[in-house]
Amino acid sequence: MGISEAKEIFSIYLKKKGLRNTSQRDEILHAFITADKHITVDDLYNVLKKRCPDIGYATVHRNLGLLCESGIADEIKIGNKMTKYEQKYGHKHHDHLICLKCGNFTEVNDERIEKLQDKLAEANDFKPMRHKMEIYGLCKKCK
């Protein structure tokens, strides 16, 4: 998804919630979309500091939360200590293979699994909205 599309989605989301557009939100969204696909709060904050030396950590943190709520970002917890934010739109849903040794992760997707997950939820009278699947083990290099 391009930046303009992301901006529009976010703008609509803000309006619907009675929230306001600010220059910081513009900068945060821009930095997020043009950054690496997976980024931590710290990293995003450091990138932003260059363009907006006055921006506060709390602001970045708060607004990453809003980006998640609006559907532009997704929070992934790697292991126990690291939280990364991932660009969601323009990237198909996927799951992760996480290496327990080196910490790297690979994105994977299996349409058959997705379908079975929906069926499984349905069979339990459960309305699925999103899901997370992570396979832990050893990657090619580490095994």
Next chain:
Amino acid sequence: MGISEAKEIFSIYLKKKGLRNTSQRDEILHAFITADKHITVDDLYNVLKKRCPDIGYATVHRNLGLLCESGIADEIKIGNKMTKYEQKYGHKHHDHLICLKCGNFTEVNDERIEKLQDKLAEANDFKPMRHKMEIYGLCKKCK
């Protein structure tokens, strides 16, 4: 799994790691196995306090970690703030349907999904060791 079996598994694990048997470890294991299937550190600590008023929170916390490493317990993170420990042995592997509204979760299992997960890992030259699958949505009562 019975308590004696759990004790043996834990005992073997400790020996292999060069760790020692202590009365606290006995009590923690006992309390864990006889408690609810899903329990938080706080809850387990409070249960233990009754029998062992002198036991420390750090000790309970530390040893729940060891129970996980030994394969007797499993850590599940519900949402963002709550961590529960689940009895693992004697209960087949399963995944969770987690209600975003009331927080309750249901255990589910689908052999076909398990198989596809293994194939998916294999196709990526990845050696799977464990996995986590959580489907978030609305449960029967809340939807």
Next chain:
DNA sequence: TTCAACAATGATAATAATAATCAATATGCC
């Protein structure tokens, strides 16, 4: 059984991530 090495405990402090507070400021609707 005794001893020496060292792991474990429990109290407490340290970390670290996220959330809350709040005065000053910016935004958007009228």
Next chain:
DNA sequence: GGCATATTGATTATTATTATCATTGTTGAA
């Protein structure tokens, strides 16, 4: 423009987990 109020940024609070460390307990070997 002006007002109501959302946002910001600095700071503090909160919370879960981890580290520290003196004391105690456990274990294997003599």
